Amino acid sequence: MSDEKKLIYLDNNATTKVDEIVLEKMIPYFSKLYGNASSMYDLGAKSAQAIKAAREQMMGLFNANDPKEVFFTASGSESANMGIRGILAADTTKKHIITTKVEHPCVLNLYKKLEKQGYNVTYLNVNSEGALDLNELEEAVNEDTALVAVMAANNETGIIFPIEKISQIVKSKNPKTKIYVDAVQAAGKISIDAQKWNVDMIGVSGHKFHAPKGIGALYVKTGTLFVPLIEGGHQERGKRAGTENVPSIVGIGQAAEYALAGLADESTRVKDLRNKLETSILKTVFNARLNSSLVNRVPNTTNIGFEYVEGELILLHLGDKGICASSGSACTSGSLDPSHVLKAMGVPFTALHGSIRFSLSRFTTEAEIDYTIKVLPEIIEKLTKISPFQRELKELKDVKSGND
């Protein structure tokens, strides 16, 4: 294969490819089995059955008690909005809500809006390893706390938050406080466990675990009151109106089953590949530093800062070699501010703008990792030559190589 033809996809936290088998299961529901699940004839019943089966598969992914605890949505963002807004609308007497500084924009931007609407918000800090200070959380929860929204795993660094512990702390301080968990980056990588976690709501998004884009799900613990975001027909027991997207629901259900079955592969094979990539880069590239703690991470993600080199430029050169990754650099997004996650962790400016996230999947092969390991150091070497920080880079090189 020539370099130009290669496509090495290491951006699976952005989106994943739809699993061929998932796709196959979906196809009949576009054409042959196109019935509306609400219709009274057999064609409709087939769709209703397919939704039922998918709901049970999702139940497995969440480790829910009852299929009634599963609602289908159109995305992770919708799950977060439906959950958070829904809970707050069900009890408007409490005005304090908590989240972390490193949440996904679907939670953070919603919280900013709620703040403007009169909610009193606590944004929890993280330390340089990306971990939450649980004492800070404990201090923050009070009588007036309506909700804590926290992610299970961070999209940029892969860092895992201890949901079970968080829930114990929150519920022991105020049993009435509800907990929403954004598990979008956890699904398919680590186990999601509604029972053990003891939380009220969990949101996931299909396209992060090999289902298509445009489908998500929300777990809502039995007995949790929430006001629907979308009013209309009786679909999803009146909690989320709109004719069901049957093919995608079939897809997310099937993908959930595979995700659950593939957790062992994630925690062994994928993790080994990630570690191989990470160790090699940190060893061979003198200006590379790891932007997270080594331990509590999902198995597929690594975030590496290349000091004194800019992220977009690295991505462009990686792209020329067929390697897809993503960056916390502001230059790759419409925004001018670099990653809020890396900033909250206090990643120094020297590495902040040159941070690259590599995220693997069950389709990543060893050959792909080997190729990346081969071309990346050459690219960084070339780019350090353009950098105006030659003296700093030299000092860094000397320190790393043990010279003085």
Place this chain on the structure above:
Amino acid sequence: MWDYTDKVMELYRNPKNVGSIEDADAIGEAGSLSCGDMLKIYLKLDEKGIITDAKFQTFGCGSAVASSSILTEMVIGKHIDDARKITNQEIAEALGGLPPEKMHCSVMGHEALEAAIANFYHEDVKCPEKGKVICKCFNVTQETIESEIKANNLKTLEDIMNYTKAGGACGKCQNEIKRILDETIQSEKPLTKTQMILKINNVIDKYISSELRKDGGDIELIDVEENKVFVKLSGKCQSCNRSQLTLTHFVEATLREHISPNIEIIQV
């Protein structure tokens, strides 16, 4: 993915004139590490003031590399005083254009060149710390914002963010930037009294009169004194007990929108 021109792609892949010049006659710098992009430019001149060599080092994205590279090519062979005339638009044009969000890369090129030329002439380099810093996140001064508004004919807050980055992070400085924008646009074109009267009458004709006539009233411009606009209501508007509201919420607001945010309506 940004919509980069072929020229930008060619130059980020194979930039020209990368590096430093040991015995440079002039060195200029713009941007900083904390802001996410930085450029250093080195010039070598002959005794006639012709730039014989130029090199650059940059910490920045693909368009920063391309802008810096093309800039070095543009200045080589030029007299330093002619190089001084290069604008950021010319840098962007030479690249076949830049995405609007990346125009600040061309501005950075221009600033670094200016700094290098000032360094050559031993002039006082415009020190950002000297002006009032408006955007703390990107350390952008009032002076920079004003000069970019004028040089690039910027019209909106978004334009200013694209060209200077100011306002693009925490956003706390955005109101201040809007104020500078309004004032700069204002000061750009001081209108004579006759121009002002013509303009106001135009806006009244186009947007105001027709609305008032629907309610059986009308308005007439009596006089203008700087920002004070003296008007007289007629017909039903004259006797309406909400006429003051109409004047401030509709007439004044419309004139402010189309002419100047400082306009003040006075009923005579």
